[in-house]
Amino acid sequence: MSAIIIDGESVAGKIRTQLIEEINALKKKGFCPHLKAVQVGENASSRLYVQNQQKQCEAIGIKYTLDELPADTKEAALVEHIKKLNNDTQVTGIILQMPLPEGIDAKRVQTLIAPHKDVEGMNPANMGELVYGNTRLVPCTAMAAVELVKSVGIEIRGKETIIVGRSAIVGKPVSLLMLDLSATPTVCHSGTKDLPAQTRKADILIAAVGKAEMIKGDMIKPGAIVIDVGINRIKELDAQGNPVLNVNGKPKMKTVGDVEFTKAKEVASYITPVPGGVGPVTVVMLLRNTVEALKMSANL
Numbered sequence: 001m002s003a004i005i006i007d008g009e010s011v012a013g014k015i016r017t018q019l020i021e022e023i024n025a026l027k028k029k030g031f032c033p034h035l036k037a038v039q040v041g042e043n044a045s046s047r048l049y050v051q052n053q054q055k056q057c058e059a060i061g062i063k064y065t066l067d068e069l070p071a072d073t074k075e076a077a078l079v080e081h082i083k084k085l086n087n088d089t090q091v092t093g094i095i096l097q098m099p100l101p102e103g104i105d106a107k108r109v110q111t112l113i114a115p116h117k118d119v120e121g122m123n124p125a126n127m128g129e130l131v132y133g134n135t136r137l138v139p140c141t142a143m144a145a146v147e148l149v150k151s152v153g154i155e156i157r158g159k160e161t162i163i164v165g166r167s168a169i170v171g172k173p174v175s176l177l178m179l180d181l182s183a184t185p186t187v188c189h190s191g192t193k194d195l196p197a198q199t200r201k202a203d204i205l206i207a208a209v210g211k212a213e214m215i216k217g218d219m220i221k222p223g224a225i226v227i228d229v230g231i232n233r234i235k236e237l238d239a240q241g242n243p244v245l246n247v248n249g250k251p252k253m254k255t256v257g258d259v260e261f262t263k264a265k266e267v268a269s270y271i272t273p274v275p276g277g278v279g280p281v282t283v284v285m286l287l288r289n290t291v292e293a294l295k296m297s298a299n300l
């Protein structure tokens with residue numbers, strides 16, 4: 001059996017189309033979502049994220065602006081800036097770009113973003129809402145993983161769901177979202193005694209570990225739905241197991257997930273690829289959260 005590959009771009013595209021309709025309707029009522037990004041100092045990867053976010057937002061009608069603060073900004077000044085944005089009625093969502101310079105407690109500052117503007121769903125108040133089944137602002141990657149499960153169209157109720165990884169941004173919120181859908185989730189982590197025994201029980205397996213191809217094909221139950229959240233950069237090897245070199249003589253790198261894709265796809269019924277699975281849906285969840293944040297601000 002060869003699994004159906006779940007196309008993240010296609011799932012993201014459908015959600016994007018719904019969002020465009022929703023944003024147009026909001027604009028007709030006089031509401032416009034405005035996402036404010038805050039970046040401290042110069043960072044090449046963060047700049048790339050910002051450019052991509054801006055493109056994604058503007059393509060569907062979300063206003064996107066960037067506040068660039070100097071690299072020597074102190075935590076107190078950044079906190080003041082966030083508080084100012086919290087009170088700015090023209091700003092409906094705030095995203096703090098990572099990484100922040102050394103000496104700034106990123107987690108502390110992030111939790112100071114007002115809950116109704118917290119498009120990354122990281123504020124403890126929004127995490128708490130999730131426990132109560134309110135899924136309006138949930139961490140984007142967790143929501144993306146669950147959207148991909150839903151896209152398969154199977155009955156989720158009662159499904160044995162194994163989540164590998166218990167981070168606050170992925171594993172924990174995924175477990176609560178799946179519980180809310182009446183699946184039976186189990187969360188595994190580095191202290192789990194017999195991981196293969198757990199994963200082999202999974203009707204739905206969600207891997208968020210950050211270890212390249214750690215979940216082997218023989219750890220997957222035949223017919224399982226496999227959602228691979230992992231993003232890992234590894235050296236590309238030739239048939240003899242030697243690194244493939246690029247034109248500069250440096251090892252060629254490739255991106256793989258936490259699941260051994262080639263073997264897993266022969267066992268699973270559905271599987272997400274890396275790249276092209278969770279990633280594109282995560283981006284669109286940020287857009288959806290931005291629209292939700294506007295609706296929360298406007299009491300809609």
Ligand code: NDP
Pocket residue numbers: 141164165166167168169170171188189190191192195208209210211229230231232278279282
């Ligand atoms: P974290 O490092 O925060 O968490 C990893 C989790 O994996 C931890 O709970 C850890 O357990 C668990 N773990 C580590 N080793 C093992 C093991 N041998 N057996 C069982 N569990 C283990 O990672 P994140 O949740 O932030 O990210 C996970 C992956 O998802 C990464 O590859 C990351 O790049 C990717 N990611 C992808 C996104 C996307 O948009 N597609 C967005 C965000 C992340 P313990 O808690 O005990 O240490």
